[in-house]
Amino acid sequence: MTAGKILIVEDERVTAEDLRDILTQLGHSVTAVVSTAADAILEAERTSPDLVIMDIRIRGEMDGVEAARILRRRFDIPVIYLTAHADPETLSRAKLAEPLGYVIKPFQEPDLQANVEMALYKQAVDRESRQRRERLSETLNAIGEGVISIDRKGTVTLLNSAAEDWTGWTQSDALGRNFEEIFRLGPPERLEPVRRVLSGGPVESLNESSVLAARNGTERAVAGSVAPVWDHTGTISGAVIVFGEAKEESGLPFDPQYLATAPLGFELVLESAAMKQVMGLARRVAASEVSTVLIDGESGTGKDVLAKYLHSHSSRSKQPFLAINCASIPEALIESELFGYEKGAFTDARQQKRGILELASGGTIFLDEIGEMPLALQAKLLRVLEDQAFRRLGGVKDIQVDLRIIAATNLDLRESIRGGRFRLDLYYRLNVIQLTIPPLRERRDAILPLASYFLRIFNLRFKRRLQGFSPQAEQALLAHDWPGNVREVRNTIERAMVVEDSSWIQPSSLGLRPDLPGAMHIPESSVTPAFDGMSLGDAEQTMLVRALEKTGWNQTRAARLLGITRDTLRYKMKKFNLKADRPG
Numbered sequence: 001m002t003a004g005k006i007l008i009v010e011d012e013r014v015t016a017e018d019l020r021d022i023l024t025q026l027g028h029s030v031t032a033v034v035s036t037a038a039d040a041i042l043e044a045e046r047t048s049p050d051l052v053i054m055d056i057r058i059r060g061e062m063d064g065v066e067a068a069r070i071l072r073r074r075f076d077i078p079v080i081y082l083t084a085h086a087d088p089e090t091l092s093r094a095k096l097a098e099p100l101g102y103v104i105k106p107f108q109e110p111d112l113q114a115n116v117e118m119a120l121y122k123q124a125v126d127r128e129s130r131q132r133r134e135r136l137s138e139t140l141n142a143i144g145e146g147v148i149s150i151d152r153k154g155t156v157t158l159l160n161s162a163a164e165d166w167t168g169w170t171q172s173d174a175l176g177r178n179f180e181e182i183f184r185l186g187p188p189e190r191l192e193p194v195r196r197v198l199s200g201g202p203v204e205s206l207n208e209s210s211v212l213a214a215r216n217g218t219e220r221a222v223a224g225s226v227a228p229v230w231d232h233t234g235t236i237s238g239a240v241i242v243f244g245e246a247k248e249e250s251g252l253p254f255d256p257q258y259l260a261t262a263p264l265g266f267e268l269v270l271e272s273a274a275m276k277q278v279m280g281l282a283r284r285v286a287a288s289e290v291s292t293v294l295i296d297g298e299s300g301t302g303k304d305v306l307a308k309y310l311h312s313h314s315s316r317s318k319q320p321f322l323a324i325n326c327a328s329i330p331e332a333l334i335e336s337e338l339f340g341y342e343k344g345a346f347t348d349a350r351q352q353k354r355g356i357l358e359l360a361s362g363g364t365i366f367l368d369e370i371g372e373m374p375l376a377l378q379a380k381l382l383r384v385l386e387d388q389a390f391r392r393l394g395g396v397k398d399i400q401v402d403l404r405i406i407a408a409t410n411l412d413l414r415e416s417i418r419g420g421r422f423r424l425d426l427y428y429r430l431n432v433i434q435l436t437i438p439p440l441r442e443r444r445d446a447i448l449p450l451a452s453y454f455l456r457i458f459n460l461r462f463k464r465r466l467q468g469f470s471p472q473a474e475q476a477l478l479a480h481d482w483p484g485n486v487r488e489v490r491n492t493i494e495r496a497m498v499v500e501d502s503s504w505i506q507p508s509s510l511g512l513r514p515d516l517p518g519a520m521h522i523p524e525s526s527v528t529p530a531f532d533g534m535s536l537g538d539a540e541q542t543m544l545v546r547a548l549e550k551t552g553w554n555q556t557r558a559a560r561l562l563g564i565t566r567d568t569l570r571y572k573m574k575k576f577n578l579k580a581d582r583p584g
């Protein structure tokens with residue numbers, strides 16, 4: 001039996017009390033007993049009951065039928081009518097509120113019980129299917145973006161449903177044909193970007209004012225991006241075209257210069273041509289229903305921010321975004337974090353626990369540093385990607401999920417595949433769309449905009465009024481190689497602002513030392529000047545190096561010496577670019 005919260009609207013005291021007793025005995029809770037339509041509406045709003053039992057004839061200006069209609073329309077609360085005698089006219093009017101039942105007075109308990117149960121059941125089912133429909137139409141609206149994958153020779157290997165709509169081809173008809181037959185872009189030279197990417201070029205946008213002719217001849221303006229797909233040997237294995245409506249493309253794709261996404265609280269600076277190409281693709285990928293995305297780029301290039309961007313620009317943005325860092329969580333924990341466990345799955349499992357795969361369902365999972373995922377788990381992850389299903393540890397039943405998985409790596413996964421540390425099949429499964437963030441030294445036009453952006457941010461945060469960079473400081477910024485990428489810029493500016501006394505940042509406060517690659521290569525920590533001008537980051541790095549040297553680069557002993565776990569040590573070593581084979 002479904003127990004429900006029920007509101008009673010009945011102006012005969014005795015009947016009302018009878019109803020209350022019976023319903024309570026049946027296990028329902030009665031939220032209130034009222035006698036007028038106006039009170040019914042007030043109570044419904046206040047307590048949102050699952051069901052209202054309503055006398056058709058009640059005192060006051062508004063009768064039960066009218067009140068029921070309002071409850072249904074305004075609050076989606078269903079009604080069972082209670083009626084002694086009703087004229088045909090009232091009865092036909094009563095139907096307008098789509099009542100879920102009629103109970104004739106004087107009522108019989110079994111009759112009441114059956115009506116109430118049916119109504120609660122029907123309401124639950126209706127509500128669920130309505131929600132499902134809403135979710136579906138939300139995704140359908142978002143599936144504007146067509147995705148076509150082609151191999152090196154230009155043969156179509158994938159056509160998503162939006163691309164089917166756009167081109168008029170079904171995937172099964174299109175597979176094996178040359179993309180030029182399916183993706184008929186005019187004029188013909190409009191396909192040049194695809195050809196350039198196939199011959200080894202970076203991500204490109206389709207030319208403006210490209211027109212796509214569907215199979216039946218209808219033409220529509222499209223815009224989009226073409227990105228290379230690399231195989232595990234590092235050669236181009238094909239390309240992916242992500243495209244959609246052209247209208248938003250007028251003017252700058254990103255206007256203003258900063259993209260603010262309040263819910264996740266981050267901003268992205270896009271002041272470089274290379275980054276704009278990547279983000280043009282990213283925006284379409286976000287809106288497409290592609291369920292796996294691989295982000296690669298050196299440490300500090302902005303993989304985390306890009307992952308959040310993808311989530312917040314997808315139809316899943318209101319659902320959870322959960323991240324797990326495969327490098328910083330001990331191996332034994334990653335599995336239970338991801339999959340959760342059943343009570344008793346292992347000694348410590350006193351309670352059932354849901355993993356992030358389950359908690360994020362409907363949303364996005366960000367698997368950071370995927371290259372560090374243990375091999376055995378990689379196989380399990382592959383299954384999640386293929387079936388959108390998994391089992392809790394110690395569980396026997398499959399749990400179905402709906403997830404977008406974004407994986408990021410700063411390792412060369414191809415190298416890991418060669419070394420037997422990464423599964424080839426997982427690589428291909430993740431590699432549907434690969435977003436590569438170029439290192440900062442390859443997009444030098446972004447250095448000054450980024451520096452100014454961080455200056456602005458830290459001015460606000462530190463309540464400072466620094467004006468900008470002296471010409472020499474700008475020179476120094478431009479000349480530096482930024483091995484720590486955007487994170488290094490951020491940390492450099494943060495530190496410079498703390499030490500700078502004048503209102504323009506001078507080269508000396510930047511403290512850029514080309515002889516120390518990756519010196520400020522640290523995670524999100526705040527850099528505060530320590531004694532003798534050393535930043536926290538530098539100090540941390542020095543401590544790490546000292547501990548490692550003292551122990552002959554034995555990571556276990558060094559970790560013990562520092563009082564941190566081995567995993568944390570490994571993580572920090574990676575952040576600071578400290579290699580185990582480094583000469584002491």
Ligand SMILES: Nc1ncnc2c1ncn2[C@@H]1O[C@H](COP(=O)(O)OP(=O)(O)OP(=O)(O)O)[C@@H](O)[C@H]1O
Nearest residue numbers: 267268269298299300301302303304305410486487
């Ligand atoms: N385009 C950008 N605009 C503004 N800030 C950025 C941009 N790219 C990166 N950042 C900032 O740089 C820092 C490093 O970025 P992020 O953490 O995303 O790097 P990452 O590639 O994930 O690095 P790692 O491989 O070390 O995890 C963050 O503070 C981030 O906010």
Ligand SMILES: [Mg+2]
Nearest residue numbers: 303304368408
């Ligand atoms: Mg990261």
